[in-house]
Amino acid sequence: MPVAVASRAVGGMLLCALVIAGAITHPFSARADDPLKVVTTTGMIADAAKQVGGEFVTVRALMGPGVDPHAYRQTRSDIVALAKADLVLWHGLYLEAQMEDVMQQLRAKQKVVAVAESLPKNLLVSHDDYANKFDPHVWMNPNLWSRVILTIRDALIAARPAQETAFRSNAKKHLAELARLASYTTKVLASVPADSRVLLTAHDAFNYFGSAYGFEVIGIQGISTESEAGLKRITDLVNTLVSRRIGAVFVESSVSDRNIRALIEGAAAKGHTVVIGGELFSDAMGEPGTYEGTYIGMIDHNTTIISRALGGSAPEKGMLGKLS
Numbered sequence: 001m002p003v004a005v006a007s008r009a010v011g012g013m014l015l016c017a018l019v020i021a022g023a024i025t026h027p028f029s030a031r032a033d034d035p036l037k038v039v040t041t042t043g044m045i046a047d048a049a050k051q052v053g054g055e056f057v058t059v060r061a062l063m064g065p066g067v068d069p070h071a072y073r074q075t076r077s078d079i080v081a082l083a084k085a086d087l088v089l090w091h092g093l094y095l096e097a098q099m100e101d102v103m104q105q106l107r108a109k110q111k112v113v114a115v116a117e118s119l120p121k122n123l124l125v126s127h128d129d130y131a132n133k134f135d136p137h138v139w140m141n142p143n144l145w146s147r148v149i150l151t152i153r154d155a156l157i158a159a160r161p162a163q164e165t166a167f168r169s170n171a172k173k174h175l176a177e178l179a180r181l182a183s184y185t186t187k188v189l190a191s192v193p194a195d196s197r198v199l200l201t202a203h204d205a206f207n208y209f210g211s212a213y214g215f216e217v218i219g220i221q222g223i224s225t226e227s228e229a230g231l232k233r234i235t236d237l238v239n240t241l242v243s244r245r246i247g248a249v250f251v252e253s254s255v256s257d258r259n260i261r262a263l264i265e266g267a268a269a270k271g272h273t274v275v276i277g278g279e280l281f282s283d284a285m286g287e288p289g290t291y292e293g294t295y296i297g298m299i300d301h302n303t304t305i306i307s308r309a310l311g312g313s314a315p316e317k318g319m320l321g322k323l324s
């Protein structure tokens with residue numbers, strides 16, 4: 001049996017065993033004033049749940065800093081946490097490709113919400129590799145992410161109706177912060193000279209960013225990190241860098257920088273200097289407890305680094321002077 005299938009089977013069996021053993025939270029076992037136990041896949045969703053849930057929730061993200069959600073496979077302790085959660089929030093849109101089966105099983109027993117799947121289809125970018133699927137990287141546009149915040153708010157209200165007022169008020173406050181982030185992002189990215197608005201990164205996580213802010217986006221790998229970039233792809237991209245005089249490319253915290261380094265070496269061999277413009281947070285946030293470990297800090301970091309590396313102007317420490 002291939003490893004992937006074996007591990008999925010183990011996940012399924014463990015989940016069934018937990019259901020039979022009664023480990024899944026029984027509605028009468030939790031007190032109404034206990035914090036709601038929320039388990040999320042990505043850090044971005046966890047941050048949103050904390051912002052909206054405030055003191056009435058405890059939130060655990062299964063995927064920490066530097067973790068690639070396209071490739072992540074649940075561990076045994078993840079399955080236990082999922083089974084005990086009052087509410088499970090995952091991204092959907094095929095982002096967590098290896099966790100689809102477990103989420104589908106869980107949905108039969110528990111409150112499980114795929115938060116990005118509530119977005120209207122006309123706002124989504126179609127997927128390169130699958131005709132009937134969409135690009136999942138919607139958090140790259142704060143205005144789209146704001147819509148996801150509303151879905152998370154509504155999921156929290158459905159799970160804990162008694163706290164509706166608090167959840168609505170927290171969400172309103174967070175949406176105001178996101179509106180400020182969106183306006184900062186628009187402003188500093190507009191300062192990048194038009195010829196330099198090319199964002200070359202390890203994988204195609206920035207399509208929503210590109211369409212929101214007028215950047216051409218080139219990912220070495222596709223929308224998922226599952227496919228490897230071939231030698232021909234690298235050679236073509238080296239030619240693009242050289243012919244268009246692109247001076248900076250970006251590495252990502254959750255994807256290997258091997259391909260990016262191959263590009264820089266390839267361009268150097270042709271007499272064109274390319275530098276690493278910085279490390280972007282694409283599919284995972286920074287360390288917990290840091291500013292970059294929040295959604296706002298993540299986007300502020302990306303925006304500020306991209307603008308400065310490509311000839312635009314942005315404050316060195318970002319929107320709030322908090323970047324490290």
Ligand SMILES: [Zn+2]
Nearest residue numbers: 205223224283
């Ligand atoms: Zn991605």
